[in-house]
Amino acid sequence: MDITDIYKAMNRKAEEFFEWLQAHPPFAMLFVAALLGLWLIGLLLRWEWACDWKFGGKLWFFDDCKPETRRRIQIILVSVALMASLMLCYLWR
Secondary structure (H helix, E strand, O other), X not given: OOHHHHHHHHHHHHHHHHHHHHHOHHHHHHHHHHHHHHHHHHHHOXXXXXXXXXXXXXXXXXXXXXXXXXXXXXXXXXXXXXHHHHHHHHHOO
């Protein structure tokens, strides 16, 4: 078994997982909420990967903000997205 076989097996499992999520939207929303929760924890604990704000100049109106202000804005946005995904999960029919 070489690296190509490992890559193909991982790719196949990932495709199966995301196809299953598409078939079960409430679980997809829980998956999204878990990712957003991890990002929120990273922001609250000031982990470097979570606090990086690099969007290639697309959010230019935040360029003059201090890093702490950017982090707080990110915390607010991620929190709102987390609440929305949890609401969608529980309200899905």
